[in-house]
Each structure stands twice: as structure tokens, then as C-alpha cells.
Amino acid sequence: MSEVKKIAVIAGDGIGPEVVGEALKVLKKTEELFGYQFETEHGLFGGIAIDEKGTPLPQETLDICKSADAVLLGAVGGPKWDNNPKELRPETGLLGIRKALGLFSNIRPATVFDCLKEASTLKPEVLEGTDLIVVRELTGGIYFGEKFRREGANGQEAVDTCVYNVQEVERIVRQAFEIAMTRSKRLASVDKANVLETSRLWREVVNRIAPEYPEVELEHVLVDNCAMQLLRRPSSFDVIVTENMFGDILSDEAAMLTGSIGMLSSASLGEGSFGLYEPVHGSAPDIAGQGISNPIATILSVALMFRLTFGYAEAADSIEKAVKEVLDAGHRTSDIAVDKSKAVSTTQMGDLIIAAMKK
Numbered sequence: 001m002s003e004v005k006k007i008a009v010i011a012g013d014g015i016g017p018e019v020v021g022e023a024l025k026v027l028k029k030t031e032e033l034f035g036y037q038f039e040t041e042h043g044l045f046g047g048i049a050i051d052e053k054g055t056p057l058p059q060e061t062l063d064i065c066k067s068a069d070a071v072l073l074g075a076v077g078g079p080k081w082d083n084n085p086k087e088l089r090p091e092t093g094l095l096g097i098r099k100a101l102g103l104f105s106n107i108r109p110a111t112v113f114d115c116l117k118e119a120s121t122l123k124p125e126v127l128e129g130t131d132l133i134v135v136r137e138l139t140g141g142i143y144f145g146e147k148f149r150r151e152g153a154n155g156q157e158a159v160d161t162c163v164y165n166v167q168e169v170e171r172i173v174r175q176a177f178e179i180a181m182t183r184s185k186r187l188a189s190v191d192k193a194n195v196l197e198t199s200r201l202w203r204e205v206v207n208r209i210a211p212e213y214p215e216v217e218l219e220h221v222l223v224d225n226c227a228m229q230l231l232r233r234p235s236s237f238d239v240i241v242t243e244n245m246f247g248d249i250l251s252d253e254a255a256m257l258t259g260s261i262g263m264l265s266s267a268s269l270g271e272g273s274f275g276l277y278e279p280v281h282g283s284a285p286d287i288a289g290q291g292i293s294n295p296i297a298t299i300l301s302v303a304l305m306f307r308l309t310f311g312y313a314e315a316a317d318s319i320e321k322a323v324k325e326v327l328d329a330g331h332r333t334s335d336i337a338v339d340k341s342k343a344v345s346t347t348q349m350g351d352l353i354i355a356a357m358k359k
């Protein structure tokens with residue numbers, strides 16, 4: 001028997017509880033198949049926490065997360081809380097939880113499933129073989145630099161400053177090299193070193209760390225070129241690492257290669273192996289409670305947790321292969337179904353994936 005891993009489970013609002021419920025079934029199945037042991041503890045977060053505890057991120061939820069090895073999050077938010085003051089909005093809790101847990105990178109895989117290639121706006125032959133990960137720095141750069149307005153010679157000016165220090169760059173670059181080592185060992189570091197000083201520092205740090213990972217093939221790509229190449233030859237990328245704002249834009253671009261928000265998993269990582277795992281999508285209030293949401297993004301987030309936090313690669317493979325097999329067999333939730341009348345429900349999709357999981 002393996003050691004017990006603690007997972008904080010935060011279902012959240014809208015479709016959050018539905019999709020997390022299916023992910024928990026997958027977790028249980030991996031216990032049966034591989035002999036792993038998981039201890040789950042549930043916490044309130046988002047709109048439901050505002051309703052029940054008067055705050056989007058109660059201290060007891062943070063405590064549950066901090067004492068866990070990993071966090072599985074559904075989604076938060078909804079129209080009920082949209083007009084609340086800022087401190088009582090679910091989204092405020094999202095920023096708060098990342099900060100409180102020291103999460104400094106966001107990991108977003110973009111894998112194109114052959115049978116869903118038609119759902120993308122790109123030509124199927126361009127997408128062939130696309131399987132990449134964007135590693136985005138989350139705590140520095142222009143989003144967090146000093147901001148102010150001033151009177152200039154031609155009227156009012158606005159200033160946003162972009163700051164990175166060596167330590168911030170080092171920790172994310174190391175993480176990206178480590179992730180590349182678990183995949184096909186190719187890393188693209190994206191910057192704008194031809195014009196930005198922060199990018200020149202970024203590149204220096206990447207070049208200094210690269211010799212520690214001689215097996216990883218490194219390329220430096222300028223951000224504008226990367227934006228183009230993602231559309232022209234996405235399959236040439238494996239791991240992309242970049243700073244906060246470039247990563248914000250490129251990860252959304254990469255996400256759209258796959259064509260469906262209901263399929264996209266993500267992780268936010270801190271020091272060591274701790275991570276928070278969640279689907280990229282929100283709480284989808286328009287379909288909440290109907291039992292039709294796609295649980296695959298959340299299920300694939302569990303696979304990502306196995307890979308990045310627990311090092312359970314065979315269980316991650318088992319989940320990913322099961323998802324592929326179920327899709328190849330033609331099963332679809334309504335968001336990805338061509339013929340919606342044949343779509344399966346959220347729980348049916350979860351059951352199909354569990355049934356397809358093998359050791």
C-alpha cells in the first residue's frame with residue numbers, strides 16, 4: 001500500500017459540484033486499480049461560502065488546503081453574487097487562495113484529441129499531434145508592477161511597470177525544465193528580449209539554468225513569433241515557459257487549439273510538489289443543475305495532479321487513455337456533441353471513463 005495522500009476538495013458553485021463529483025469517482029477507481037490511498041477533505045469556497053460563512057474564502061478552507069498535498073477545485077461564481085461589493089465576490093477568493101497558498105505558476109496543457117479535431121477552428125492537418133503545456137509565471141511582471149497616472153506634456157499619461165527579479169524567474173524556469181524532463185524534453189522559453197530588459201534578464205537566467213538539464217532541447221522564441229507558430233505548427237511545441245502577461249495571452253490562444261472549454265485542465269503550482277488543480281472553465285451558471293456539463297476538464301485535472309504532484313504517471317496515463325477511448329467510441333456530452341440528441345449526461349460520461357480505466 002502507498003502512503004495516504006491528502007486532497008482538499010473544493011467543489012464551489014454552479015457546475016463545480018457536478019464535475020468534481022465525477023472526478024472523485026475517478027480518484028476512487030485509481031485507488032482500486034493501483035492501490036493508492038487518498039484522504040479527501042471538503043471545504044467551502046466562492047459563492048456558497050459567501051452564503052454560508054459570509055466570506056468567499058473562509059480561514060477553515062485555507063487551513064484544509066494548507067494541510068493537504070494537493071487541492072482539487074471545481075469553479076466559483078455566478079449571477080447571484082455578481083453585484084456584490086469586491087470583498088464579497090467569489091472571484092476575489094480566487095486571487096486570495098492563489099496568494100495564500102504561494103502558487104507562482106499556472107500550467108495549462110493543450111492536447112488535441114484526434115476525434116475532436118473538427119471542433120477546432122484550425123485545419124485538422126495543422127492540429128495533428130498537438131500536445132503541449134504552457135507554463136505561465138503568475139506573481140510578477142506588469143500585472144503586479146507599480147501603476148500610476150501623471151500629467152505629461154501632452155496631457156494625462158498612464159504608467160504600468162514591469163518588474164522581475166532573478167529568484168522569480170529561476171523558480172519557474174526550473175519548474176518548466178522539470179516538467180519538460182517528464183515529457184518529450186523540449187522547452188521553448190518565450191520572451192521579448194529584443195526590446196524588454198525584463199526579457200533579457202529572463203533569457204540570461206534560462207541560459208544559466210539550461211546546462212543543469214543537458215537532455216532538454218531549449219529554444220528561445222520571441223513572443224510575437226510564438227503567437228504565430230502556435231497557429232502555424234502547434235505540434236512543434238512541447239513545454240512553453242513564459243512570464244505573466246505573455247503567458248496569459250498565449251495560454252488562451254493555446255487553449256483554443258483544442259476547440260472546447262469543457263476539456264481543458266489546469267494546475268497552479270507552488271514550491272515543492274504542492275499544487276491546485278482545476279478545470280479552465282468557470283461555473284457555467286447557464287447549464288448548472290441540468291446534469292449536462294462536461295466533467296472531462298476536471299477529470300483530466302486529476303490526471304495532471306497525479307503527474308505533477310504525486311508522480312503517479314501510470315494512473316495519469318490510465319485516466320488519459322480512458323478519456324481518449326471513450327471519445328473515440330463516439331460518446332460526447334452536449335457541449336462537444338454534433339448530434340445533441342445523442343449526448344450523454346455528466347454522470348454517464350464519468351461512468352464511461354471509469355469503466356474504460358485499466359491498470
Ligand code: NAD
Pocket residue numbers: 015019074075076077078079091094261262278280281282283284285286287292293294295297335
Ligand atoms: P464559463 O466557463 O463558466 O462558461 C462559458 C460557456 O462555456 C458557457 O456557455 C458554459 O455553459 C460553457 N461551459 C463551461 N464549462 C463547461 C462544461 N464543463 N461543460 C459544458 N459546457 C461548459 O464562463 P463564464 O460564463 O464567463 O463565467 C461564469 C461564471 O464562472 C462567472 O461567475 C465567472 O466569474 C466564473 N468563472 C470562474 C472561474 C473559476 O472558478 N476559476 C473561471 C472562469 C469564470
